[in-house]
Amino acid sequence: MKIIFFIRSVLMTFVFILGTIFFSILGIINGLIFKRKKAQDIIISNWAFFACRIFNVKVNVHNPENVPKQGCVFLFNHSSFFDIFALASVIPDVRFGAKIELFSIPIFGSAMKSSGTLPIARGSREEVFKVYDEARGRLQNNEKFALSPEGGRFYGENLSPFKAGPFIFAITSGAMIAPVIIKGAYEVLPKNKFISNADSWSREVDLYFLKPHSVENYTNDNRQELQKIIYGQMNAKWTAKN
Numbered sequence: 001m002k003i004i005f006f007i008r009s010v011l012m013t014f015v016f017i018l019g020t021i022f023f024s025i026l027g028i029i030n031g032l033i034f035k036r037k038k039a040q041d042i043i044i045s046n047w048a049f050f051a052c053r054i055f056n057v058k059v060n061v062h063n064p065e066n067v068p069k070q071g072c073v074f075l076f077n078h079s080s081f082f083d084i085f086a087l088a089s090v091i092p093d094v095r096f097g098a099k100i101e102l103f104s105i106p107i108f109g110s111a112m113k114s115s116g117t118l119p120i121a122r123g124s125r126e127e128v129f130k131v132y133d134e135a136r137g138r139l140q141n142n143e144k145f146a147l148s149p150e151g152g153r154f155y156g157e158n159l160s161p162f163k164a165g166p167f168i169f170a171i172t173s174g175a176m177i178a179p180v181i182i183k184g185a186y187e188v189l190p191k192n193k194f195i196s197n198a199d200s201w202s203r204e205v206d207l208y209f210l211k212p213h214s215v216e217n218y219t220n221d222n223r224q225e226l227q228k229i230i231y232g233q234m235n236a237k238w239t240a241k242n
Contacts, residue, residue, distance in 0.1 A: 002199055009198040012054045016196075019054070023047040024111035031114025037093075040115050045092035051085040056202040057188055059086045066209040067091065071142040072176040075166055075230065077238060078148035079155040080185035082196060086205040087146055087180065094144045097131075116143075122151065125165075132169040139173040146180075149231075153191045159235045167227050171215045179210040179230055181237040208237055 023043055030039045052059055074094060076083060084096060097118040103109040113119075118135055121127040139145065147169070149162035170177050184205040189196045197203055210233055218226045 001201075005201055006195070006198050008201075009055065009195045013195050015054055016051060019050050020047065021107055023050070024107045027111040027114050028107070031111075037116075041092045044088055044115060048085040048088035051082075051196075052089055052205075055188065055196040057082070057086075057197060058202065058204045059089055060204055060206045061090055062206060062208045064090075064209060066178065066211050068144075068176045068178050068212050070176065071139045072144050072178045072212065073139070073166060073170040073173075074144065074146040074178045074180050075149045075234070076146055076180040076182055077159050077234065078150055078153050079182070080153065080189045080191065082185040082189040082205065083182050086182060086185055086207060090207060091144065091146075094146045097145065097147045100127075118145065118147075128165055129168070132165065132172075135169075136173045139169075139175045145169075149227075155186045155191065157239065159231065159238055162227050162231050164223065164227070167223050167230075168220060171218050171220065171223055171226070174215060176212045176214060177226075177230060178212040179234050181208040181210065181234055182206070183208070183238075210234065210237060 023046065027040060027043050030036060030043065051057075074087070074091070076087060088094060088096075095116045095118065097120045098112060100119040100121045103112055103117075103119050116138070118131050120131065135145065147166040149166045150160040151163040151165075152160075154160040167177075169175075182205065184203060187200075188203050188205065213226070213230060215226065
């Protein structure tokens with residue numbers, strides 16, 4: 001049976017590439033001509049839902065009441081590229097931070113720029129903070145961002161230590177921090193693999209929205225205290241059996 005699953009996933013990978021080109025073109029057109037954020041939200045969420053559907057991945061949402069209605073910074077554990085699809089299929093108006101190299105991909109890179117994705121240059125702390133500084137006004141206009149405090153894709157028994165950047169971004173913007181734990185995405189698409197769900201007919205990804213945190217009483221001076229609290233809560237949920 002596994003050969004059938006593999007063939008299905010290979011075929012769907014080509015379908016996904018074509019679909020990504022289609023949705024990217026829609027996003028570019030909207031960004032150049034109509035410039036409507038709602039339309040961009042619909043394009044992104046449908047692209048994410050499309051990816052989940054063709055690879056037969058069901059996304060389960062836990063504690064949706066913890067999702068802030070105002071602008072916020074979602075902090076999520078990043079073990080797989082499929083994290084993006086799972087989260088974007090549920091939160092249509094979220095924008096992600098993505099490594100800057102992805103912006104050089106023809107069509108797709110232009111679509112990310114049009115959608116408001118944050119270009120993260122992981123090798124340059126100054127450039128990262130410049131991007132955060134430019135995005136601060138968007139947060140204050142109730143936009144939502146999703147960032148990985150681990151700084152990249154990691155998978156292990158415990159979460160990788162958190163980076164300071166996303167916390168400084170939230171604190172200086174006065175934005176709520178909304179922690180999210182994603183389980184099951186790594187099994188769909190492990191790091192350094194290019195074919196999703198290649199050894200199973202279907203899989204499930206679980207999104208656990210933890211209680212959001214105000215940054216009202218925090219500054220860069222006591223930022224590590226907040227960082228420690230949120231790491232502890234997220235890691236506890238990551239290591240829990242459910």
